[in-house]
Amino acid sequence: MPRKGILVNKPYERLTKEQVELIHQASMQILTDPGLISFNRGAVDIFHGHGAAVKSITGDHQSWQVKIPEQLVVTALDTAPETVKLGARNPDNTLIMHGDESRVYLITGSETNIWLDVNFLTYVNKADSTKEIKVPEFKPRRGTVDDLCQSAHVCEHLEMVDGYIRTVNIQDRDITEGNKDVNKFFASLNNNTKHFMSGLTSLKQLDNVVRMAELIAGGKKALEDNPIISFITCLVKSPLQFVEDTTDTFIEVCRRGLPIVVSSSPQAGTTAPIKEAGIMAQINAEVLAGITLGQLVKPGTPVLYGTVPVRARMDTLGDSYGSVETSQYNIDCVQMARFYRIPNYSTSGVCDSKIPGQQSSIERLFSDIVVTMSGPQFLHCAFGLLDCNSIFCLLQAVLDDAHFKMIEFFLGQPKIDQQELGAMLKQIQEVVATPQKLYISHIRPVLRSGEISGVYPFEGSGEADDVFELSYERMKELLARPVEHIDRETTTRIFEEIPGLLPRLNIYESRS
């Protein structure tokens, strides 16, 4: 049984059918004029081999202008699967995404450099020393592989998290470009039985991480049937450029037939037009170019239509994920993916705030609610992320889980039918005839059935705001719960076959 996710019955849409069609047509025009500039020779050869016009551009870096004819895109959209399965170590955590079904799966990530530690300080009232409050102190530091293990561990137990994208960049002294991938894959997979998605630091490590996944899944065929890992590549740099190295990674992953996200992340105002129509036409063209390349490499490659649009801040020209327009772009992208019937990778919950608090809650909840309502299949909803994508705080991830539980409840289907209304009419007639005229006794049959939403789980007693303290307790409780690690025999084989793994990650060796 796959995970149930959140089924959005009537997805919220901003665009009319005509507007969707206009964006599609504009994107098609962009793909032929100006087309894309490719810094990757392999992609140029593939497109050229399928009839795209290619022109060499001289400059510091060799590049080519690639004009992608509409027919290539149309054919690619035909071969791209409408249904994508993302497997998991625990088969109960499998994700099945249909391009025409608005079932939302909530995923963590993405990678941040900073890990935010939380410590509580006690402040005493100067005027009355009997009065004291505990205030959280947040301390940033570089992320480590131990942090990644902790994050994967807690996310395993967060009820609303359907899949795991690593949340922290591992920057230990013994981590190098050559061993980073194998260690981040192993640390995540060993502490989390949900689907794992990642980018690659080095293409040289692709076969090692795929082999690791085969060993865990039970062999090459088993991995094909149950793809416990998938990849994300930002092969397109906005505006409209195939990047040399990530396009190589994209092509190689497609050749291996594993699921992959084609991701584009333009910033309205700098790397895309500031106007909605402009960024939408461009991001759609960029993603379609990636999908087309993937299908030309291997028709039927499971791809996600990945979009991470953002608006520029006017004070710094940095990313403003907390801006309202960012949510608008994301919702538009969900609608475009649905138009093509390809599962969508969307983004919400990324905030501008640097620490957990009121700003972070407002910014992330706003986009979490509206983007979830639009019904993307794969919602990278930034559990625990702060300061755009640069800080991760486990405490915030615990808070986000509670917020998504409320969103899930809110999006539940209304239970209104003849039988239910008949029962309610009977109840109303009965209660109105009683002297007290209260329906309270009828609450009990539904009190524990899940039909009534719970109180906010971090509600303090009295007037105290204990949200941070209570969520911190919850975080510690989740960390204390065991996780199902990869078994000893498989771990031994992984450490024998895969070079570069840190010995301290082998829990069986470090325990004995």
Add this chain to the structure above:
Amino acid sequence: MSKDIVAIIKENVIQGRKTKDDVGVDDGLAGTPGVVELVQQAVDSSISPQVIITGGLTAGMQVVGEKFSTKEYFIPDMLASAEAVGAAMDILKPIMESSNVEVKGKFAIATVKGDIHDIGKNIVVILLKGAGYEVHDLGIDVPTEKVIEFVKAEKPGYLGLSALLTTTMTEMGVVIKALEENKVRSSVKVLIGGAAVSDEFAQEIGADAYCIDAFAAVKVLDSYEQTN
């Protein structure tokens, strides 16, 4: 036998099952006798009301209170149990009165003139009945004269006044003044409650107690009973 049925009464109070039709908290109880049927069986078996109350009703409510304080139970659970106990007391009271067993005091409650809000009042009624008090609900939008009339005729030891609105809460002071004018103020303790009122307001108008919620009303009355 008596021990068994009293223990089952206690369990059904905890489950909040007034009659056999109630489902309770745990599965599989629907259709089995609830508190009302069980208490009647116990009475028919000549088990004394004191044993039923102490070992079944009060002991059950104590567990319910504990479960409520640990947040395992919610107010609907508490009220269901209190309703079950209230219904049991309706069966036991005539027997206790005929055998001169002392019962808890008489409590009258009204939503004051001009105010029709009664959720809080009704919850107070259920809980106090469940706590063993004889409760008289005078209703909503009750004229002061009707309250005075009742106090004079029925001589309740306690009078509860409820108001939700800032525009009607002043009526509480009017009732207290009327009690004084009719020389019955000293015979009755006046408790006030409702969203608009406060401890400070209670003192201002000369009430005996302010109850923040229905549970506070039970506590206040129990403390008066102990003093008496």
